[in-house]
Amino acid sequence: MGIEIERKFLVIDQGYRSDDSTLLRQGYLSTVKERTVRVRVAGEKAFLTIKGITEGSKRSEYEYEIPVTDAVEMLDELCEPPLIEKRRYRTVHEGMVWEIDEFFGDNEGLTLAEIELNEEGQAFERPAWLGEEVTEDRRYYNANLVSHPFSKW
């Protein structure tokens, strides 16, 4: 197991944009908050990811690489519609990695920035493009963006 400690933010501009981005296509086999199961195709790779319930900014996580052909079939035939599609930018600020997701489709217009920490309460520098923190707001969970997409808020 891993424990994922993550904080999530809105952005105020596109200052994070770079050439380092990947198209992500993902869907869910379970969106129940106690046990989400995600299928994701990320460029040339695919993953099955299981996460437990979020407590503050902490969450248990198990991730396994799977064949891309399996993942594509599961996304098209098994996952709860609609799928989530987003472009993920990756940038480093003061030694910390930020991942910024620009959503498409039913979540068009939403952009979320995430930072993964080694421990809760760990300090980090805020990039200039960073906006309001939304770590504790469940509407921004990707699993919830399937049933309640940003366009319907």
Next chain:
Amino acid sequence: MGIEIERKFLVIDQGYRSDDSTLLRQGYLSTVKERTVRVRVAGEKAFLTIKGITEGSKRSEYEYEIPVTDAVEMLDELCEPPLIEKRRYRTVHEGMVWEIDEFFGDNEGLTLAEIELNEEGQAFERPAWLGEEVTEDRRYYNANLVSHPFSKW
């Protein structure tokens, strides 16, 4: 992907018993019939298995081996309680493999025999211990034996 074609039966006696048996401990991350996600520890190995909806005796299936330590944690901390525990016997009859599950716990008293076929309608010889067919009876799906165990029927 694989397509699983399986028929399921009750038994009338224990004529299937042999020394070839394995203790299985399994739980579910999703019991939704369109997409079940099962965690199973089988002896020294563990698997994550995703199955689609059953149509007749056919079902899509994806199975991945995972570390036993991950599986044990997921069973104990993430899966929907209660877990399913059963002893699986394996026997060959007229060239076909039968798997017979004797359930414990909340499903004590239930025994189910399964045969996996290469195609729907494939002929096979019935062993003397075989009882009524229950392939189409949803109560006997393992995912349903979690929420509606045999002891409560």
